[in-house]
Amino acid sequence: MAPRLKLFLPLVIFVVLAGFLYRGLSLDPMELPSALIDKPLPAFSLTALADGRALTRDDVIGEPALFNVWATWCISCRAEHPYLQRLADTGIPIYGINYKDEDQAARRWLQELGDPYRANIVDREGSLGVDLGVYGAPETYLVDADGVIRYRHVGVIDDRVWRDTLEPLWREVLAMAQEP
Amino acid sequence: MRASLLGVMLLLSAYAAAVIETYEFSTPALEARYQLLSEELRCPKCQNQNIADSNAPISQDLRRLLHQQLEAGASDEEILEFMVARYGEFVRYRPAFNAVTAVLWLAPLLLLLAGVAGLLLILRGRRQGGGSLTADDEAQLAALLKNSEKDA
Numbered sequence: 001m002a003p004r005l006k007l008f009l010p011l012v013i014f015v016v017l018a019g020f021l022y023r024g025l026s027l028d029p030m031e032l033p034s035a036l037i038d039k040p041l042p043a044f045s046l047t048a049l050a051d052g053r054a055l056t057r058d059d060v061i062g063e064p065a066l067f068n069v070w071a072t073w074c075i076s077c078r079a080e081h082p083y084l085q086r087l088a089d090t091g092i093p094i095y096g097i098n099y100k101d102e103d104q105a106a107r108r109w110l111q112e113l114g115d116p117y118r119a120n121i122v123d124r125e126g127s128l129g130v131d132l133g134v135y136g137a138p139e140t141y142l143v144d145a146d147g148v149i150r151y152r153h154v155g156v157i158d159d160r161v162w163r164d165t166l167e168p169l170w171r172e173v174l175a176m177a178q179e180p
Numbered sequence: 181m182r183a184s185l186l187g188v189m190l191l192l193s194a195y196a197a198a199v200i201e202t203y204e205f206s207t208p209a210l211e212a213r214y215q216l217l218s219e220e221l222r223c224p225k226c227q228n229q230n231i232a233d234s235n236a237p238i239s240q241d242l243r244r245l246l247h248q249q250l251e252a253g254a255s256d257e258e259i260l261e262f263m264v265a266r267y268g269e270f271v272r273y274r275p276a277f278n279a280v281t282a283v284l285w286l287a288p289l290l291l292l293l294a295g296v297a298g299l300l301l302i303l304r305g306r307r308q309g310g311g312s313l314t315a316d317d318e319a320q321l322a323a324l325l326k327n328s329e330k331d332a
Contacts, residue, residue, distance in 0.1 A: 029227060133266040
């Protein structure tokens, strides 16, 4: 019997290999796990886009919020913008991190397309970006009431991403914030 | 003539802009470490380029940070720690050995061992398997040979 079973070995190898390759089709190799999950939002000392006043970490934490890394040179950010506006309209606080951009262009963008942001942190040199482990835009961080990063999404947020990934986490973070 | 000269100059300027920036180092030793580290650090944006080869904006930023930190007197360890704290072990081409990267480091060794074990099994099977017939097989063989002789 054993030699007969041996004949099936190539089939078994094929099935295992095919399984791995099939899984590989639906994996995104560009997706990196963030090193900052469950770590506090990095401290920073930058300015606000709207009026140039100083902004620090303490000004933007205290309640759960989304931190959206964007720039006017980022084409996907333009695609993402209307959805952020919709989220902001439902009352979700979103802070913008204007990443390696020009203030003038960024302000014009917000005038033309609408401003979903509570405030925009100007990160012209990308220093906050490096501290956050940003490697492109758009990226969005979910930060809880204690200022701890709970999730990072790389790429555009759309209905599907929000429903499947971010919204459940958002509810969880909200529920945590409401407990005494 | 003037137009073509302008064209050549424009082409040259585009080339100059594409060249990766250079940094001044206070000692040659720092420059050597810069070379080594920038070849070991992986660009987070590009899938398989180190930051020395990549011209992605994030690689430019990381090279600038690398230069700053080297000049500020940081050790190699400190610089790698700084990068890993932000971009994860992905950012190193030779990640540190820990629970997460154990599979990565050990898998080649395990696969090699499995391969050698398989090879030994096959070789042993070949050496033993040569022409051992049961009594029934022998009888059947003899009968067949007898028949074929008759036919001939």
